[in-house]
Amino acid sequence: MKTQDYIALEEQYGAHNYHPLDVVITRGDGVWVYDVDGKKYLDCLSAYSAVNQGHVHPKILAALVEQAGKVTLTSRAFRNDQLPLLYQELSELTGYEMSLPMNSGAEAVETALKIARKWAYQVKKVPRHQAEIITCAGNFHGRTISTISFSTEPLYRDDFGPFTPGFVTVPYGDAEAIAKAITPNTAAVLLEPIQGEGGVIIPPKGYLQKVAELCKRNNVLFIADEIQTGLGRTGKLFAAQHEDVRPDVTVIGKALAGGFYPVSAVLSDKEILGLFTPGEHGSTFGGNPLAAAVARAALKVIVDENLVQRSAEMGEYFVEQLSEIPSPHVKEVRGKGLLIGVELNANAGGARRFCEALQQKGILAKETHDRVIRFAPPLVIDKDTIDWALPSIRAALNMV
Numbered sequence: 208m209k210t211q212d213y214i215a216l217e218e219q220y221g222a223h224n225y226h227p228l229d230v231v232i233t234r235g236d237g238v239w240v241y242d243v244d245g246k247k248y249l250d251c252l253s254a255y256s257a258v259n260q261g262h263v264h265p266k267i268l269a270a271l272v273e274q275a276g277k278v279t280l281t282s283r284a285f286r287n288d289q290l291p292l293l294y295q296e297l298s299e300l301t302g303y304e305m306s307l308p309m310n311s312g313a314e315a316v317e318t319a320l321k322i323a324r325k326w327a328y329q330v331k332k333v334p335r336h337q338a339e340i341i342t343c344a345g346n347f348h349g350r351t352i353s354t355i356s357f358s359t360e361p362l363y364r365d366d367f368g369p370f371t372p373g374f375v376t377v378p379y380g381d382a383e384a385i386a387k388a389i390t391p392n393t394a395a396v397l398l399e400p401i402q403g404e405g406g407v408i409i410p411p412k413g414y415l416q417k418v419a420e421l422c423k424r425n426n427v428l429f430i431a432d433e434i435q436t437g438l439g440r441t442g443k444l445f446a447a448q449h450e451d452v453r454p455d456v457t458v459i460g461k462a463l464a465g466g467f468y469p470v471s472a473v474l475s476d477k478e479i480l481g482l483f484t485p486g487e488h489g490s491t492f493g494g495n496p497l498a499a500a501v502a503r504a505a506l507k508v509i510v511d512e513n514l515v516q517r518s519a520e521m522g523e524y525f526v527e528q529l530s531e532i533p534s535p536h537v538k539e540v541r542g543k544g545l546l547i548g549v550e551l552n553a554n555a556g557g558a559r560r561f562c563e564a565l566q567q568k569g570i571l572a573k574e575t576h577d578r579v580i581r582f583a584p585p586l587v588i589d590k591d592t593i594d595w596a597l598p599s600i601r602a603a604l605n606m607v
């Protein structure tokens with residue numbers, strides 16, 4: 208079967224909830240992927256930062272295969288011998304006392320919202336079912352009914368109401384707006400330290416510090432969604448660390464399992480996460496031994512291969528080089544670590560056509576929000592590979 212045959216099947220039998228580039232990938236290796244016609248591409252999306260460790264990392268693969276041959280799913284009705292070790296290793300790596308494992312990122316966000324509400328009722332003594340959670344315009348926290356309830360993107364919401372109540376939305380990057388929105392019923396502020404899907408939006412310097420102070424002063428939880436920005440993507444383990452901020456709750460996913468498996472987690476301390484009691488929350492697959500073994504290996508790769516430092520160094524180089532490309536179409540190049548956005552001018556004709564041009568040249572990148580091309584290769588990328596890509600990027604950014 209050829210590329211067009213796979214595409215035809217997909218179009219006929221699959222729901223059309225994505226508009227993928229017409230490349231049919233059959234194999235991946237490190238920063239590279241290969242299509243069914245044998246063409247090789249540099250992956251500059253990393254599955255939205257889920258494959259920070261590179262495709263089919265041999266150490267994670269070995270952990271997956273080994274655990275798959277032992278036991279894969281026990282449910283949390285019984286204990287298994289991998290999850291406790293994942294808990295311990297997560298705590299040692301992140302400094303949070305506890306964690307709660309889920310599968311997708313959206314589920315972990317939902318979990319964080321639930322624990323924030325419980326904390327509001329049990330600890331802050333907000334009247335039951337009156338808790339408010341402050342969120343930011345331009346956010347992306349997943350696709351569940353509750354997470355789209357506070358989305359400001361019409362495409363994500365328009366036909367999907369009625370929505371979950373209890374959320375307030377303020378502009379992103381504006382700490383004063385959060386201060387004004389806080390009421391005695393506010394349980395939490397939920398935000399991304401850098402908005403990834405929103406177009407690689409980096410808030411003004413000092414914003415996260417101010418939000419953390421506001422939360423502390425008003426007895427409000429600070430929840431950081433680091434599903435995309437966490438685990439090294441921005442050149443720190445967590446993006447909030449660029450401002451020396453330690454949120455009360457951090458949500459992770461994506462790279463937590465290096466692209467092998469859906470694993471997410473809510474990280475926090477005992478006084479918050481310890482409020483859950485048996486039966487209040489759960490997941491059949493959350494914390495299963497296969498997921499835990501894979502996540503343990505994926506975390507170990509991040510540490511052993513110094514991927515956080517590498518992201519900082521390679522990201523700085525990549526941004527510097529991209530910034531030097533003369534182009535009539537580019538409005539701004541911005542990024543932290545290897546989370547990089549190239550914003551195009553309004554008259555550039557949209558980012559999609561540039562992504563298609565890059566695809567022709569063997570580079571896979573994806574537009575986010577029409578006008579931004581995101582460059583977020585696996586963190587294992589080296590300088591030679593960046594240098595290989597630059598002439599093609601330069602040519603694409605200069606097409607008419």
Ligand SMILES: *Cc1c(COP(=O)(O)O)cnc(C)c1O
Pocket residue numbers: 255310311312313314316347348349350399403404432433434435436460461
């Ligand atoms: C990807 C993402 C999510 C949702 O994760 P899923 O695994 O797709 O449910 C939530 N928040 C942020 C910031 C993300 O980038």
